[in-house]
Amino acid sequence: MAGLTLSNVTKSFDGFDAVKDMSFDVKDGEFLAVLGPSGCGKTTLLRLVAGFERLTSGEIRIGGQTVSSTSGNVPPERRRVGIVFQNYALWPHMTVAENVGYSLKVAKVEKAARERKIADALALVNLKGFGDRRPANLSGGQRQRVALARCLVAAPSLVLFDEPLANLDVHLRASMEDEFAAFHKRTGTTIVYITHDQAEAMALADRIAVMDHGRLAQLAAPRQLYMEPANEMVASFISQGILLPARVLSAAESGRCRVEVLGQEVVVRCRPGERPRGNAKICCRASDIEAGGPSEPGFDALIKRAVYQGGKARIEFSPLANPELDLHFEQPDPNSFESGAEARMRLKSGWLISGE
Numbered sequence: 568m569a570g571l572t573l574s575n576v577t578k579s580f581d582g583f584d585a586v587k588d589m590s591f592d593v594k595d596g597e598f599l600a601v602l603g604p605s606g607c608g609k610t611t612l613l614r615l616v617a618g619f620e621r622l623t624s625g626e627i628r629i630g631g632q633t634v635s636s637t638s639g640n641v642p643p644e645r646r647r648v649g650i651v652f653q654n655y656a657l658w659p660h661m662t663v664a665e666n667v668g669y670s671l672k673v674a675k676v677e678k679a680a681r682e683r684k685i686a687d688a689l690a691l692v693n694l695k696g697f698g699d700r701r702p703a704n705l706s707g708g709q710r711q712r713v714a715l716a717r718c719l720v721a722a723p724s725l726v727l728f729d730e731p732l733a734n735l736d737v738h739l740r741a742s743m744e745d746e747f748a749a750f751h752k753r754t755g756t757t758i759v760y761i762t763h764d765q766a767e768a769m770a771l772a773d774r775i776a777v778m779d780h781g782r783l784a785q786l787a788a789p790r791q792l793y794m795e796p797a798n799e800m801v802a803s804f805i806s807q808g809i810l811l812p813a814r815v816l817s818a819a820e821s822g823r824c825r826v827e828v829l830g831q832e833v834v835v836r837c838r839p840g841e842r843p844r845g846n847a848k849i850c851c852r853a854s855d856i857e858a859g860g861p862s863e864p865g866f867d868a869l870i871k872r873a874v875y876q877g878g879k880a881r882i883e884f885s886p887l888a889n890p891e892l893d894l895h896f897e898q899p900d901p902n903s904f905e906s907g908a909e910a911r912m913r914l915k916s917g918w919l920i921s922g923e
């Protein structure tokens with residue numbers, strides 16, 4: 568296996584930067600998810616790494632070897648990069664074993680070695696004994712595993728996944744997530760996994776690169792992305808964080824500072840070096856909000872809707888002083904909030920978005 572390094576990679580189409588100045592490292596054996604809204608450049612990034620697309624500037628290295636730069640481009644078939652696509656693209660007239668071994672046959676690998684490699688690849692994806700089946704006689708998840716085996720048989724140094732679960736139903740997705748996680752643990756394959764599904768990225772990846780308009784917005788472990796989003800885009804994108812206008816009242820001390828939000832003073836988490844300032848934003852989650860007593864610090868709100876969600880209700884409300892803000896929190900059963908009522912709300916915590 569090998570690591571992957573992108574240094575200041577830009578890809579322009581007719582002057583439009585689909586990928587802009589991206590730099591990051593994927594460590595040997597790491598599982599990196601690339602996450603972002605539609606059109607942010609994920610597929611272009613994958614195509615650049617695979618070698619299907621030439622970069623406009625910058626450099627890509629795989630296992631220390633430069634594979635893309637302005638002075639040259641190693642062709643896709645010589646990069647030892649495996650790709651698992653969203654549509655598995657298996658040949659229906661071939662058996663599972665023939666599908667998996669096709670590239671070896673083309674490369675004129677001798678029969679006994681070929682069969683051994685096919686068996687090893689099928690074992691890696693838990694499909695031992697499926698070699699004689701046809702794709703039509705497999706489930707969607709099994710087909711996706713054949714596609715994975717087909718890419719593993721070539722002993723790639725890096726495997727790229729392009730939204731591999733997008734075509735599968737919800738239950739199958741969950742079980743394939745488990746399969747991919749187990750596969751990664753078992754093999755230590757370096758994986759770059761493109762998705763627009765946050766839950767999938769969070770469940771699988773060691774780290775997640777969030778892309779926004781072709782740029783890297785943040786690269787961090789899932790929990791850090793959730794707890795400490797680098798900017799407003801990441802805050803609102805990851806788990807639909809709630810952004811609130813704030814004024815910073817005190818300098819950072821031990822990772823916390825005091826802010827004024829919705830007329831309430833709250834201690835929030837923050838980066839070191841924060842200083843008092845206006846025009847700040849904090850990111851909070853539904854779990855950071857709770858109902859408070861009438862005389863407690865907090866703010867008054869108008870309840871808009873209570874949506875029962877089995878064992879709890881999602882309470883949607885707007886602060887009376889900021890009716891343009893739509894907020895919500897979760898209230899365990901029994902729910903005592905009714906739409907149209909006024910209630911006192913309290914913000915318990917949050918994360919101060921860096922001003923840089």
Ligand SMILES: Nc1ncnc2c1ncn2[C@@H]1O[C@H](COP(=O)(O)OP(=O)(O)OP(=O)(O)O)[C@@H](O)[C@H]1O
Nearest residue numbers: 580584585603604605606607608609610611612763
């Ligand atoms: N060959 C091309 N020529 C011109 N523009 C392109 C080309 N390929 C991609 N783009 C543009 O680059 C931007 C990024 O596209 P890309 O397919 O990489 O996004 P994405 O994040 O994979 O989107 P999605 O999640 O919808 O697949 C888009 O605005 C797209 O229209």
